[in-house]
Amino acid sequence: MSRLARRVSALTPSLTLAIAARTKALKAEGINIHGLSAGEPDFDTPAVITAAAHAALARGETKYGPVSGQPLLRRLIADKLAKENGLPFTPEQILVTNGGKQSLYNAIMALIEPGDEVLIPAPYWLSYPEMVALAGGTSVFLPTDEASDFKISAAQLEAAITPRTRLLILNSPSNPTGMIYNRSELQALAEVVVRRDLLVISDEIYEKLVYDRAEHVSIGSFGPEIFQRTIISGGFSKAYAMTGWRLGYLAGPSDIVEAASNIQGHSTSNVAVFAQAGAIAALQEPSIPETVEAMVRVFAERRLRMFSALSAIDGIQCCCSQGAFYLFPNISASGLDSTTFCEQLLDQFHVAAVAGVAFGSDSHIRLSYATDNETIDQGIAGIKRFMATRLTYASLR
Ligand SMILES: Cc1ncc(COP(=O)(O)O)c(C=O)c1O
Known part of the structure; x- marks a missing residue:
């Protein structure tokens, strides 16, 4: 055994x-x-960001901090989500996490029980199904290929929903395909999520890395009904070249963020306080x-x-x-x-x-x-x- x-x-x-x-x-x-x-x-990592972390260390910012993150950083993330993404979260609805990865893990642990089904468009980022498995849930993959530009349709989403479906995990721009859902595609998916009363985790870690005339849109931005069902996973790793800093965030309905924060409180606690000073600089410095x-x-x-x-x-x-x-x-x-x-x-x-x-x-x-x-x-x-x-x-x- x-x-x-x-x-x-x-x-x-x-x-x-x-x-x-x-x-x-x-x-x-x-x-x-x-x-x-x-x-x-x-x-x-841009020099003004590393300088801010050095300065925090020099100030002695080496103690425990609040589990959910430094109050200033939570406020800046909430401001950014409201201004750039049309997502009116309050600072209390933000959890600062060890990378985007921990925000996804905490959210999935907070939501998924054995037997719950999680819809994952395929190809997918490889950690989603593993996290769902750790929570005891079942991943249900929605296949895509070149013919659909590696994107699921609203009809495909609708057809995959069963009484056990709890959650859709969407990732745009996508790792590994690089595909981006446009506004009308997202609106159609949002309509299904609302009508069938699902939750959606929207992994937007690559939001800044868009090319040509493509635009990043958040699925949570189409009005109050979808906003209340949207959990955002984001972070600093890709946009600000900060992968080793381990800085991400979760934003979502208060009960879910609170539960995710409790999980974090009993596992890793706060992200390194001086690293959070770097994230504050990333959001505040005019040159960034x-x-x-x-x-x-x-x-x-x-x-x-x-x-x-x-x-x-x-x-x-x-x-x-x-x-x-x-x-x-x-x-x-x-x-x-x-x-x-x-x-x-x-x-x-x-x-x-x-x-x-x-x-x-x-x-x-x-x-x-x-x-x-x-x-x-x-x-x-x-x-x-x-x-x-x-x-x-x-x-x-
Ligand atoms: C789609 C996707 N989500 C989340 C993450 C996690 O990023 P982080 O390094 O901030 O934990 C990655 C990292 O590769 C990713 O590709």
């Missing part, structure tokens, strides 16, 4: 770790790896919006660079998604599953990518353009050579 709790056996071991270990081993042999697997910006825009401009150029090189490869099909920093090409013409594709790509052409199966699609790989142009060029050139060998092999069979 295992000495581990049953809930642990419900977890899937991280597929991304295996490829990361292989990448490390090849690097240790002195091989230059073209890394297209990063899940974080390659920029440094321009710094973020400059990073977004660089991501926008890299996205087009990667997309045009990728689209020129025989056998690759790819949507030109407009958000986050990922492309999600279809590699099924290679005749390989996504794990074997990524393993062979790494071993033979020294390109690191993430197998789509980790996100719920075995026909795709996830490529990140949160890296420099040379790595993008070399990486896509490697994929091109690999695809050519695969297509030749397929034609000979």
Whole structure:
């Protein structure tokens, strides 16, 4: 009999770790790896943010703080959500968390019981189903593909609802597909959520990373009925290049945020107080919006660079998604599953990518353009050579 709790056996071991270990081993042999697997910006945290954290440390801000976060930070987050997103939360409805990840975990733990069903559009960010499993819930996946631009429709949502459905988890812009729901698509989904009395967790961590003329809209912004059913997960990791700071937030109906705060109070307590000083600077410093825009401009150029090189490869099909920093090409013409594709790509052409199966699609790989142009060029050139060998092999069979 295992000495581990049953809930642990419900977890899937991280597929991304295996490829990361292989990448490390090849690097240790002195091989230059073209890394297209990063899940974080390659920029440094803006200097005014790090300076604010240094100053907080110098002031001795090293003690426990309130579990839900520093009052000023909660107020600034509430102001931001009201002003930028049309979401009228009060500061009491904000919980500062250790990254966006902890806000999702706390919310799911606060809401989901064994037997509850959670609707998750697929491909999905890989931690959602694991968190649902830890809570004892059941993930119900809503499949999407290139034909639907990797987005679910209102009819698809409606058809998946059962008496056990509690929650929809929406992620726009999406990791891994980079897709963004537009206003009318969100409005149609919101209408179903309200009519069928569901809750929605809207993961908006990539909200600032949108390109072309795309616009980020929050599903909670279409009026009081959907607002009362919306829980926002957001954070500082991606927009402000602060992944290592572990700073995120949850915003939602008071009872849910209070329950999530109680969970946090008995698990991790407050986010490091001096790190919160950095988040305060991110929201207050006048230079930050321009710094973020400059990073977004660089991501926008890299996205087009990667997309045009990728689209020129025989056998690759790819949507030109407009958000986050990922492309999600279809590699099924290679005749390989996504794990074997990524393993062979790494071993033979020294390109690191993430197998789509980790996100719920075995026909795709996830490529990140949160890296420099040379790595993008070399990486896509490697994929091109690999695809050519695969297509030749397929034609000979
Ligand atoms: C879709 C999505 N949500 C949430 C997170 C969690 O972000 P954080 O690093 O702030 O915990 C990530 C990080 O990769 C993500 O891709």
